[in-house]
């Protein structure tokens with residue numbers, strides 16, 4: 001399965017989501033691929049925000065090699081799940097998605113709290129990286145729990 005995490009800048013939330021999920025899938029020997037992108041091109045080519053790098057490092061997760069990129073239309077074809085961090089990212093994706101790909105798009109927090117459309121708040125200006133980390137950690141556990149049985153069936 002191929003999963004794309006999407007936020008606004010691709011420097012705070014989605015790089016963390018990518019790193020956390022990659023770490024869990026490698027621990028569980030799952031043959032999944034994870035990437036991340038931003039709905040904006042504002043930070044194209046940049047490393048994740050130093051605050052995201054640090055909170056990941058405190059949890060033995062390395063994300064400093066990641067580089068920001070903008071979401072592109074081809075991503076709808078290439079990924080099986082496209083997971084938005086908040087309502088703005090979600091609405092953007094839904095607006096530009098060709099009809100046949102609409103069902104690939106969801107909000108990541110819906111795996112933890114189904115149907116509630118809760119958000120991972122943007123920590124760029126006001127902080128809250130520990131809160132964001134904890135939300136993503138729990139949401140990634142819930143995501144794996146939802147798909148793991150399917151994946152393990154021979």
Ligand code: 4NP
Nearest residue numbers: 007008009010011012013124
């Ligand atoms: P992210 O956070 O979407 O989680 O990467 C942001 C990063 C940069 C900006 C806003 C949010 N910005 O305004 O540059």
